[in-house]
Amino acid sequence: MLDPGHGGIDKGAVGSTGLEEKALVLSIARTIRRFLSRDRRFRVILTRDGDRYIRLRKRYELARKRRAGLFVSIHANANPFARYRGLSVHTLSARASDRLAARLAERENRSDAAAGLDLGGAGRSVSSILMDLVKRETRAGSARISSLIVRSARNRVRLLRKPQRSANFAVLRAPDVPSVLVELGFLTNPRDEQLLRSPKYRKRVAAVLARAIARFFRETAAAAGAGYGAGYRAAGGAESRR
Numbered sequence: 001m002l003d004p005g006h007g008g009i010d011k012g013a014v015g016s017t018g019l020e021e022k023a024l025v026l027s028i029a030r031t032i033r034r035f036l037s038r039d040r041r042f043r044v045i046l047t048r049d050g051d052r053y054i055r056l057r058k059r060y061e062l063a064r065k066r067r068a069g070l071f072v073s074i075h076a077n078a079n080p081f082a083r084y085r086g087l088s089v090h091t092l093s094a095r096a097s098d099r100l101a102a103r104l105a106e107r108e109n110r111s112d113a114a115a116g117l118d119l120g121g122a123g124r125s126v127s128s129i130l131m132d133l134v135k136r137e138t139r140a141g142s143a144r145i146s147s148l149i150v151r152s153a154r155n156r157v158r159l160l161r162k163p164q165r166s167a168n169f170a171v172l173r174a175p176d177v178p179s180v181l182v183e184l185g186f187l188t189n190p191r192d193e194q195l196l197r198s199p200k201y202r203k204r205v206a207a208v209l210a211r212a213i214a215r216f217f218r219e220t221a222a223a224a225g226a227g228y229g230a231g232y233r234a235a236g237g238a239e240s241r242r
Contacts, residue, residue: 001044001045001046001047001062001063001066001072001177002029002032002044002045002047002072002074003046003047003048003059003063003071003072003074004022004025004026004029004046004047004074005021005022005025005073005074005075005108005171006021006022006025006053006075007022007026007048007051007052007053007054008022008052010022012025012075012076013077013187013188014187015187015188015196016188016190016193017193017197019187019193019196021075021076021187022051023051024076024184024187024196024202025074025184026049026050026051027202028074028184028202028205029074030046030049031202031206032044032206032209032210032213033046035206035207035210036210036213036214039214045062045066045068047059047062056108056170059073059171060171060172060174060177061174063174063177063179064174064176064177068177069177069178069217069220070145070178070213071172071174071178071179072179072180072209072213073169073171073172073179073180073181073182074181074182074184074209075108075181075182075184076183076186076187077104077183077184077185077187078107078186078187078188079100079103079186079188082188082189082190083189084100084186084188085158085160085189085191085192086158086159086160086161086163086185086186086192087153087157087158087160087163087183087184087185087205088159088160088162088163088164088165088182088183089149089163089164089165089180089183090104090105090146090164090165090166090167090169090172090180090182091139091142091143091146091164091172091179091180092139092142092166092167092168092173093166093167093168094168095168096165096166096168097165097166098162098165101165101166101167102167104167105167105168105169108170108171108181135175138174138175138177138179141178141220142172142179144178144216144219145178145180145212145213146164147164148212148213148215148216149180149182149208149209149212150163150164152208152209152211152212152215153205153208153212156208157201157204157208158192158195169181178216182209184205
């Protein structure tokens with residue numbers, strides 16, 4: 001599941017030339033979907049396919065409801081210090097990896113709060129064990145897709161120094177779906193905004209993300225020793241297309 005951030009009354013970050021985050025990330029998400037949908041084994045779902053606002057909790061609940069094998073939230077960054085630029089990938093952590101990640105999580109979390117996993121009628125002790133196992137596997141998957149995105153992006157698009165970061169992002173709190181938040185660049189940086197206005201550069205970024213997502217599912221299937229399972233149908237198949 002691809003999650004274009006913001007939407008509707010929430011424009012997100014806005015560049016000096018007027019480029020709005022909500023429109024940019026929807027454009028990128030649609031291009032990624034086009035790349036990945038060339039492989040019919042996979043189904044790519046967007047949390048929003050138009051200009052509307054969706055609460056953070058609703059976004060990851062959609063991923064769980066549709067049994068997505070991966071959740072990728074797409075954003076564009078902003079910072080008072082215009083020198084910051086480049087793509088970065090963020091995973092969930094109760095403790096932020098650095099001040100920049102902490103400020104970003106605070107900005108992205110302003111809309112609403114999130115909830116956790118409902119294990120139904122399971123007993124308390126069983127629930128605790130299951131929760132630990134599920135969260136451990138989810139964290140491992142999130143770390144893997146984060147690394148794959150950075151590897152795919154290296155030497156192809158501009159990366160933020162220390163591109164892999166973590167913080168307490170509400171939209172990444174699904175305990176049973178590997179999840180990452182991708183910041184495409186800084187709209188507060190003139191060069192990043194200029195690049196993100198370019199259709200050619202947008203296509204390159206989308207191809208980078210599509211390649212990483214496809215590899216994630218390929219490696220997941222190989223590790224499972226079988227074909228792509230029903231729980232891993234969110235994306236795939238465009239790793240060689242740019």
